[in-house]
Amino acid sequence: xxxxxxxxxxxxxxxxxxxxxxxxxxxxxxxxxxxxxxxxxxxxxxxxxxxxxxxxxxxxxxxxxxxxxxxxxxxxxxxxxxxxxxxxxxxxxxxxxxxxxxxxxxxxxxxxxxxxxxxxxxxxxxxxxxxxxxxxxxxxxxxxxxxxxxxxxxxxxxxxxxxxxxxxxxxxxxxxxxxxxxxxxxxxxxxxxxxxxxxxxxxxxxxxxxxxxxxxxxxxxxxxxxxxxxxxxxxxxxxxxxxxxxxxxxxxxxxxxxxxxxxxxxxxxxxxxxxxxxxxxxxxxxxxxxxxxxxxxxxxxxxxxxxxxxxxxxxxxxxxxxxxxxxxxxxxxxxxxxxxxxxxxxxxxxxx
Numbered sequence: 001x002x003x004x005x006x007x008x009x010x011x012x013x014x015x016x017x018x019x020x021x022x023x024x025x026x027x028x029x030x031x032x033x034x035x036x037x038x039x040x041x042x043x044x045x046x047x048x049x050x051x052x053x054x055x056x057x058x059x060x061x062x063x064x065x066x067x068x069x070x071x072x073x074x075x076x077x078x079x080x081x082x083x084x085x086x087x088x089x090x091x092x093x094x095x096x097x098x099x100x101x102x103x104x105x106x107x108x109x110x111x112x113x114x115x116x117x118x119x120x121x122x123x124x125x126x127x128x129x130x131x132x133x134x135x136x137x138x139x140x141x142x143x144x145x146x147x148x149x150x151x152x153x154x155x156x157x158x159x160x161x162x163x164x165x166x167x168x169x170x171x172x173x174x175x176x177x178x179x180x181x182x183x184x185x186x187x188x189x190x191x192x193x194x195x196x197x198x199x200x201x202x203x204x205x206x207x208x209x210x211x212x213x214x215x216x217x218x219x220x221x222x223x224x225x226x227x228x229x230x231x232x233x234x235x236x237x238x239x240x241x242x243x244x245x246x247x248x249x250x251x252x253x254x255x256x257x258x259x260x261x262x263x264x265x266x267x268x269x270x271x272x273x274x275x276x277x278x279x280x281x282x283x284x285x286x287x288x289x290x291x292x293x294x295x296x297x298x299x300x301x302x303x304x305x306x307x308x309x310x311x312x313x314x315x316x317x318x319x320x321x322x323x324x325x326x327x328x329x330x331x332x333x334x335x336x337x338x339x340x341x342x343x344x345x346x347x348x349x350x351x352x
Contacts, residue, residue, distance in 0.1 A: 051093050056100035060108065063101055067108075071175035082171050102159055102167050109163040109170070109179055113138045117184045119196065125262050126277055133204045133261045137274060138162055138196040143282060146193035150284035153180050154197045154271065156293025156321075162198035165292055183290060193284060197274055199267035199298055203258040271298040272305055279313070280306075286315040296322025296345075300329050303339070311338055319345040 057063050064076045073082050082101070085094055113119045119138040128134045143150060159167055169178030176182050180196060187194050264270045279287060291299045296319040303310050322345060326336055 051090055052087075054093065054096050056097055058100075058104065060104055063104070065101070067175060072173070073105075073171055098171075099159075101171070105167065105170055106159075106161045106164070109161070109175075109181075110138075112175075112179070112181060113163045113184070113196065117181060117188070117194075119184070119194065122278075124264060124273065124277070128262070133259045135198055135201040135261045135264050135270070136162070137198050137278070138194075139278070140188060140192075140194040143193040143195050144278065145283055146191075147283045148285060149190075149192040150195065150279070150282050150287045151183075151187040151192040152195045152197065152279060152287060152289045153183060154199060154267075154289065154291040154295030154298055155180070156295050156323075157200065157267065159200070161200060162196050192288070193282065195274065195278060197270065197295075199270040199295065201261070202265050202267070202270070203260045205256040205258055208255040208257040267294055267298045268301040271302045275302055275306055275309070280309055284313075287313050288315055289317040290320070291317065291322065292320045294323055296320075297324040297329070300324040300326060300331060300335075300339075303335050304329060304331055307332075307335060314342065317343045319343065321346065 060066055061076070065073055065082065066076055068074050074080065075082075084098055086097060087093055110121070114121060117138075117140075119140055121136050122139055123134050123136050125132075125134070140146075155162070155164055156166075163180050163184075164170065164178060165180060166178045171178075184194050184196065263273045289299055299317060299319070317339075326339070331339075
């Protein structure tokens with residue numbers, strides 16, 4: 001087990017403080033002195049020695065990785081698979097690096113959907129203003145006009161986005177294992193229109209504006225002595241909080257806030273929205289769903305909210321590792337009966 005430099009330096013001080021705090025009132029002076037010592041330690045400098053900057057490339061080439069002819073992610077120079085523990089003693093940094101690579105792969109898959117699968121990227125909400133948050137889905141050219149068959153794909157929860165089943169499989173196995181591309185290509189070869197949902201793209205993130213709080217001493221009618229005491233306590237509290245925050249999050253990552261996308265703020269909302277504005281409007285006599293994990297739950301919620309429409313248009317549903325529960329979701333008897341007839345699942349434990 002590796003221990004960071006800053007932990008080795010601070011550990012004896014923390015142990016000393018723990019022992020002192022177990023003593024009586026006479027030990028308070030020692031505790032104060034140790035706290036003062038800790039406050040003088042420049043943790044930013046210590047942590048710079050522990051953790052490199054969270055500044056990662058924004059391209060696969062920058063990471064020195066590429067997908068080979070088999071769709072496997074390999075290092076450009078060594079030919080080796082992706083290594084998570086790039087720095088063995090820095091798990092947080094490795095995780096951030098992995099997440100940065102994952103964002104690049106998401107964009108890479110989007111490009112494959114458009115270039116290799118010839119899908120169109122469609123912005124939603126369809127009536128969105130220029131300034132409001134937006135999401136998107138992907139559709140084949142004939143998705144709304146194919147009179148016979150339409151295939152709808154819904155992925156699961158987490159970091160995956162349109163066109164993906166599992167990021168981990170894309171990185172550690174290959175594109176065929178982790179993306180929806182084989183499903184899309186086979187469906188199109190067999191004459192289906194295709195719609196690819198994007199149920200996890202529910203909001204955009206923007207930097208949280210800084211709020212300047214007016215000092216209580218500027219607006220209070222309290223006696224000066226009492227105000228000074230309160231301000232002193234407030235400053236000491238802030239100092240302690242900043243001290244621990246510097247150790248926990250030394251690189252001061254930006255605070256972000258989420259702006260949700262209208263009518264698409266959850267996977268369930270997204271499924272209903274795409275149904276109402278696209279699938280229900282399509283010409284296809286037979287609609288087929290393939291839903292993975294949480295996508296199965298989103299389909300059941302769609303079924304509950306649009307039962308008659310779904311029954312009239314959907315021919316069959318395939319669920320893989322679905323996490324839906326018709327009892328918790330309060331699906332009625334008629335829905336459960338329809339699902340027994342029209343649904344195929346890879347989970348032996350699912351019962352209706």
